[in-house]
Amino acid sequence: MATLSTLKFITAKRTTQLPVAVQRRNKLLLRLDEQLQNARAIAEGKMFSVMRKRKTTDSEGVSAYTNVPKKLRTWWWKQENGKIAFSVRYGATVIALNAKGANAIEVANMSELVNALTVVQDAVVAGELDEQIVSAGAKLRAGFKR
Numbered sequence: 001m002a003t004l005s006t007l008k009f010i011t012a013k014r015t016t017q018l019p020v021a022v023q024r025r026n027k028l029l030l031r032l033d034e035q036l037q038n039a040r041a042i043a044e045g046k047m048f049s050v051m052r053k054r055k056t057t058d059s060e061g062v063s064a065y066t067n068v069p070k071k072l073r074t075w076w077w078k079q080e081n082g083k084i085a086f087s088v089r090y091g092a093t094v095i096a097l098n099a100k101g102a103n104a105i106e107v108a109n110m111s112e113l114v115n116a117l118t119v120v121q122d123a124v125v126a127g128e129l130d131e132q133i134v135s136a137g138a139k140l141r142a143g144f145k146r
Contacts, residue, residue, distance in 0.1 A: 024133045028090055028124055035075050035086075036117045043110040048072075076113060079106070084113050088120060088129075090136040095129065 041048035049069040057063045076086035087104045088095045094103045
């Protein structure tokens with residue numbers, strides 16, 4: 001019993017599900033990380049692709065999972081003035097990034113894009129965009145209801 005007395009005992013209940021805001025934040029963080037890795041690769045002159053598993057069946061009827069590249073749509077585009085603009089998306093919905101309703105961020109080049117994506121990622125981790133994420137998620141779910 002002497003060894004157990006060195007530990008701190010508590011009464012705790014394990015939660016079975018994360019709150020909705022945290023689930024949506026994690027989903028957005030996953031997509032932001034893909035965009036960030038893609039931007040870093042392009043800035044370095046390399047190619048980046050996200051792999052996903054797909055179930056395939058060969059001619060003998062044996063099915064197996066194979067890795068195939070996932071189509072990754074970039075969230076940024078080049079503007080007429082030569083600068084790069086990017087918007088943050090939750091599914092197909094563009095998220096408003098501030099109280100004024102701005103939906104895009106403008107940067108000068110790819111290295112600034114990487115820095116800006118990192119700042120947005122930090123803001124999502126801090127929960128600064130939770131309200132916008134939850135409303136975008138509700139709007140997205142409303143499209144599936146009949």
